Amino acid sequence: MGDERQNSTQSDDQADGQSNSSNCAQQEHFDIIQLSQHLNLCVRKKDNEVDLDEYICVFQQLYKFFIMLGSVFGFVGSDVKTKLEILQGYRTGENRTHYETVEKMLQFEKTTDFINKNKESSASRTLLRLHRALNFVSKFLGKVDEIKDSEGTAHVCKEAYTQTLSKFHPWLIQKGALLAMYALPTKKDLISRVCDGRIETSEVRRLLHEVIASTQRVYDYCETAYRDNDLLDLP
Structure with missing residues (x-):
């Protein structure tokens, strides 16, 4: 029974991660209202950590903003979609509980040396590129x-x-x-x-x-x- 509850919780977490990012991506056009809402939800009130699902939703809206401006923003938007897919993969993978927030993600990948073992596609390295783009925006x-x-x-x-x-x-x-x-x-x-x-x-x-x-x-x-x-x- 305990295993069933645990499996159910993990399935719920996985479904939530998929549902959140899927709902964000469904809209075709850039929506500044949605962007504002997701930004406001990014920093969780319960622990002041940055919610990774909301962060992904923010960049799904920003990607649409870059597309709206055309090829002029290609230098920043060209590989945003790929980076978001990498982060979504971690949010729905077997270690998803370690990727609920940016803070948990960094601590997990640092303590397990995952950053050095996966130099090309670690979540920490992937999000750092988006983080720099967010500063520009x-x-x-x-x-x-x-x-x-x-x-x-x-x-x-x-x-x-x-x-x-x-x-x-x-x-x-x-x-x-x-x-x-x-x-x-x-x-x-x-x-x-x-x-x-x-x-x-x-x-x-x-x-x-x-x-x-x-x-x-x-x-x-x-x-x-x-x-x-x-x-x-x-x-």
Whole structure:
């Protein structure tokens, strides 16, 4: 009977992980409301740890945001989907209980030396790449919020990229990314794309403020977790 309960709990955990990420991925278009909701749920109230399922949902929405902007964001969005699939695999695998939160994941992979045994596809290394991209998104949206509607977003995107992701990209990718940014729209056009005729402009502007704050909060929690485990510089 005890084994049945344990198996039932494990099955429920696996189903929850699959259901959460599946529901997030079903929507075709970028939805800033959904993004805001998942960001707000990322840091769990019961233990202040970052929920990995919610983190995956956040990036499923951000991936749609990158797609919405076209090939210009290819330097950051090109392999996001692959990384999310890797993380989802860990969330539904036999060690899924160790991958409920970012903090548990890091501790498990560090104490078992899983990071060194699986240098290409460890969850810690995979999420670190997304973590760096989240920093870029946070900086970019923060800078967009500060400019006038009539201004282009290319120059603030370049600033955000130079401060964040460019530090981890080889020169050729940097050059290609900076050139691609010239195609970015004005702030007004960007907000219009996010609205997509479904959300009022005023609501998008309000949500943008929320997303900026909650993105930075999630980033800070993950940054602390990686620093505490001395894993910020994983190659």
